[in-house]
Amino acid sequence: AQTVTQSQPEMSVQEAETVTLSCTYDTSESDYYLFWYKQPPSRQMILVIRQEAYKQQNATENRFSVNFQKAAKSFSLKISDSQLGDAAMYFCAYLDNYGQNFVFGPGTRLSVLP
């Protein structure tokens, strides 16, 4: 079964600085999808960024970008120019190509220090 690992239970970053959250996953598939979700204190799950495994180019959404290393099965999230509103739990998620196996990592709690 696919598994998603986030080795950093907690991280902190100074406002305006850059932080990288780590994620690794285990799969035998070649086509799949990876996501980063953000969960602020409101508990709403918000999609941050999405990556298709068949694309070599790393996805970018404004201040958020990923470093996708398919061979290493690594999918890290970089947040640039961190803002106070970025403070939240961040979940890495894996979806297989059949759209069925949607697995989340344990999450990383990010604190942004003023």
Place this chain on the structure above:
Amino acid sequence: DAGVIQSPRHEVTEMGQEVTLRCKPISGHDYLFWYRQTMMRGLELLIYFNNNVPIDDSGMPEDRFSAKMPNASFSTLKIQPSEPRDSAVYFCASSGRNTEAFFGQGTRLTVV
């Protein structure tokens, strides 16, 4: 579309009572997922449906838990009888094929 709608937002019940959580997925989405979130265990997938059919319920913790999807626009997660250790936030999410999951606001269940 209003997004995934869950009800109730909060539920407090006594141990032994039956609890029913409800979910309306986004119209046109083929997949519906039920997750449970706790501090100790994180976000656990309980069950998911494809075109109203349960595909994998291996995450359902016990026989006290059951889920149904009678049509494309409605699903329920039922706990009978409820226990204090069932206290958690329960999320419903829906997705199209190979798209991200869209989550509801969650139901915070407290069993006393």
